[in-house]
Each structure stands twice: as structure tokens, then as C-alpha cells.
Amino acid sequence: MGMKVGIIGCGSISKYRHAPEYKANPYVDEIVFYDRNIERAQELADLFDGKVAHTLEELLSDPTIVAISDCSSNESHHVFSTQALHNGKHVLCEKPISLTVEHANEIVRAQKTSGKNLMVGHNQRFTRAHQKAKEIIQNKELGKVLTFRTTFGHAGPEGWGVNKTNSTWFFKKERSGLGVAGDLGIHKVDLLHYLLDDHITHVSAFQGALDKVDENGQPIEVCDNIVCSLKTKQGYLGTAAFSWTYYGEEDNSTIIYCEKGIMKIYHSNEHQLEVITKDGEVIQYKLENIQTNDHQTNSGVIDSFIEAIRLDQTPLVTGEDALSSLKVILGIMEAAETEKVVHVL
Structure with missing residues (x-):
């Protein structure tokens, strides 16, 4: 049954x-x-x-x-x-x-x-490329992690929502709350915590409603772009950019820079994971394509x-995992509003 x-x-x-x-x-x-x-x-x-x-x-x-x-x-x-x-x-x-x-x-x-x-x-934890990348980091195949950069952007939620218009709840402050940071950014924060087996503790950021307008033609009440600098508990340094204005192609890529080489995740359509070693050797993994709004595949969730x-x-x-990602995103929003470095507890 x-x-x-x-x-x-x-x-x-x-x-x-x-x-x-x-x-x-x-x-x-x-x-x-x-x-x-x-x-x-x-x-x-x-x-x-x-x-x-x-x-x-x-x-x-x-x-x-x-x-x-x-x-x-x-x-x-x-x-x-x-x-x-x-x-x-x-x-x-x-x-x-x-x-x-x-x-x-x-x-x-x-x-x-x-x-x-x-x-x-x-x-994001469920894709094979991310799980393979975590394994490579855990096994220290490229030595220790030093820095990273990640991005998640597409043309915006108004084409995805039920009513397919600029009146989407994603653009409303009281319902969406966090704009692109809560929609896309939080996914990557969770991914970084998962891949690095670490927590982001210090953040700074700039944000803006650069291009999106609501149903009345006014700039939206939440950010459509946010760019961040991040530092983890173990001292890794990185950058992150989240956007609803990548018109033309979705970008869901992450690069991890380690002592003995680089890992590029979802950087190429052909190879979802590429490892480029210090000596210039290139190892390419052909794993499944990541889900996009236009191409729905089973997420595994x-x-x-x-x-x-x-x-x-x-x-x-778990709820605790999600809470720690939320704290980072709230820290990023605070950093962008105050233009200060925020310590995430």
C-alpha cells in the first residue's frame, strides 16, 4: 500500500x-x-x-x-x-x-x-555534478579549497509564475521579502554550505532593482540583482552574484579553486563538471544537465x-540546514542595505 x-x-x-x-x-x-x-x-x-x-x-x-x-x-x-x-x-x-x-x-x-x-x-544538493564535486573536495583530490565563485541568474520569475505577468508575488515586498536573494541566492548559499562542508560567517553586498518593473511600470520593491563577497568559518573566500536579469541564457555555475586545481560546475553545457589540474590536465565529467525553468527534469527532491x-x-x-542558509541571506540583505560587512551568527 x-x-x-x-x-x-x-x-x-x-x-x-x-x-x-x-x-x-x-x-x-x-x-x-x-x-x-x-x-x-x-x-x-x-x-x-x-x-x-x-x-x-x-x-x-x-x-x-x-x-x-x-x-x-x-x-x-x-x-x-x-x-x-x-x-x-x-x-x-x-x-x-x-x-x-x-x-x-x-x-x-x-x-x-x-x-x-x-x-x-x-x-541543488541533489544534482549528480554537485554530489561528485563534494566527493572530490571531501577526498582532497585537489588539496584544500582556497576560493570560490558562484552565480545563479535567469530572465526573471514573471515568465515562470502562474499568471506570467509583472504582477507576480515574487516582485512584492510583503510576500517575496527577499527578491532574487530569497529566490535564487538562497539555493547557492545552501549549495556552498553543502559542497564546502562549512558555513558562511561574514558577508558584504550591493543590490538593486536595476531593470524589473511591476504591473504599474514602477521599479519593483525587491532587488532583481545582488552581488556579494563571502567568507566561511574555515577561511575560504568567495563571490556570488544572483540575478533576475540574465536575458538570453540561464547561468547556474560554480567554480571552486583549490591548491592543486580548479573545479568548474555547470560551466559548459557539454560537461557538467570539469576539473583542470595545476599541470593543465583536463578531466571532464558528463553528468545530467541541471534543471532550468524551461527544461524540467526530475529534481530528486x-x-x-x-x-x-x-x-x-x-x-x-534539514530545517537546521535551511535556517543557516536563511541567516546568511538575511545577513546579505542587511549588508546591502547598510553597506557594511555583516557577521552571520
Whole structure:
């Protein structure tokens, strides 16, 4: 007998990632959809052969539902994820875990009280190129890490969201909160923590709403670009750029510079991981292409979440992991606003 799962929030992330990946998972039997807009829930239920919960209460009090994906917008995660955990459900919460440390702590506390799994959808850890890169760093194949640079940018969320217009919630301060930093930046912060097995402790940054406008033609209320300098606990130094204005091509690349060579990740379309040694030797790995908004592939997040529940394991991205990435992003926002170096605790 397979599992029954619920999804809260029936926007693009549910439609293109969560629902199809649950549907494809052999251990999941049925999906129940809830959205404040019942038509949206009905649309996905029809698409994925699922059912609709008419109220949140109906979804959360159903004892046959084992796990919940919280795909609500950023400002609601602490409400829905916390309630789902307290109702004895395993929870997969979309990133960022929340917009404030206080709200993130609320979710993490609910996880501890409930004893259920809480996983956060930082999907960069799941790609084979990133996992291989971590292995090379861990095995010290290129000696120790010295510096790094990473970027994540595309043409912006207005082409991805449900309504495909500039009125997208990603551009609204009270719902998106963190602009491109919370949308794309937090993914790379989590990735750096994972790859380097370290934590970013000091940050500085510049940000701006350089090009995006809202539905009234006004500059958006959150940043569409942010450029950062980062230092980790172990003393690695790096830079990061996050953008909603890479018009023409998405960039999701990372370069790690080590004592004995360089690792380029998602730098070339042909080879997802390239190692260039100090002596000029080039080793190329052909692993799977990374997911882009235009090219949806299985992210591995749902499969990993279901496996953690089945085997009673700690999820690959815990609430604590997500909280530490959020703290860095909040530090970056503070650094950009104050033009000071911020120490992330």
C-alpha cells in the first residue's frame, strides 16, 4: 500500500515539480490538493488524478495523509508547515524555509516536538555534478579549497509564475521579502554550505532593482540583482552574484579553486563538471544537465523526501540546514542595505 500525500498551494512549483514527481514515485498512491483558490486545486487534481481538500482543516486532519508539501508563498510557510507538523505529518517545505529567523525557528521547533521529518526543497544538493564535486573536495583530490565563485541568474520569475505577468508575488515586498536573494541566492548559499562542508560567517553586498518593473511600470520593491563577497568559518573566500536579469541564457555555475586545481560546475553545457589540474590536465565529467525553468527534469527532491520517510532517515536538507542558509541571506540583505560587512551568527 503506497502513501497518500497532500500539497498546500497549487502554483507553478506544485504543477511542474511536486505533483509530477509524487505521481512518478512508486511509493505514492494518491495526491490531495489544497489551495485558497479552489479552481487551482481542482485543475491540478484533474491533471494528476488526485483529490481536492476544500479546507486546510480537511487536509491536515485526514489521518490517511502521511506527508505534506508546503508550496505556499514565502510568507506563509511558518503557518502551514508548523500546523502540518503539529498534525503529525512529515513536511517538505519549499525554500526559503521562511522570511525571518523567528518564523523559521517556529517550524524547526514544531519538527522537534512532532518528531516528524522536515525537509526543505534546496534542490541543488541533489544534482549528480554537485554530489561528485563534494566527493572530490571531501577526498582532497585537489588539496584544500582556497576560493570560490558562484552565480545563479535567469530572465526573471514573471515568465515562470502562474499568471506570467509583472504582477507576480515574487516582485512584492510583503510576500517575496527577499527578491532574487530569497529566490535564487538562497539555493547557492545552501549549495556552498553543502559542497564546502562549512558555513558562511561574514558577508558584504550591493543590490538593486536595476531593470524589473511591476504591473504599474514602477521599479519593483525587491532587488532583481545582488552581488556579494563571502567568507566561511574555515577561511575560504568567495563571490556570488544572483540575478533576475540574465536575458538570453540561464547561468547556474560554480567554480571552486583549490591548491592543486580548479573545479568548474555547470560551466559548459557539454560537461557538467570539469576539473583542470595545476599541470593543465583536463578531466571532464558528463553528468545530467541541471534543471532550468524551461527544461524540467526530475529534481530528486521528492524521491529523497519519500525515501527518508520510508527508511526513517534524516532528510538530506534539514530545517537546521535551511535556517543557516536563511541567516546568511538575511545577513546579505542587511549588508546591502547598510553597506557594511555583516557577521552571520
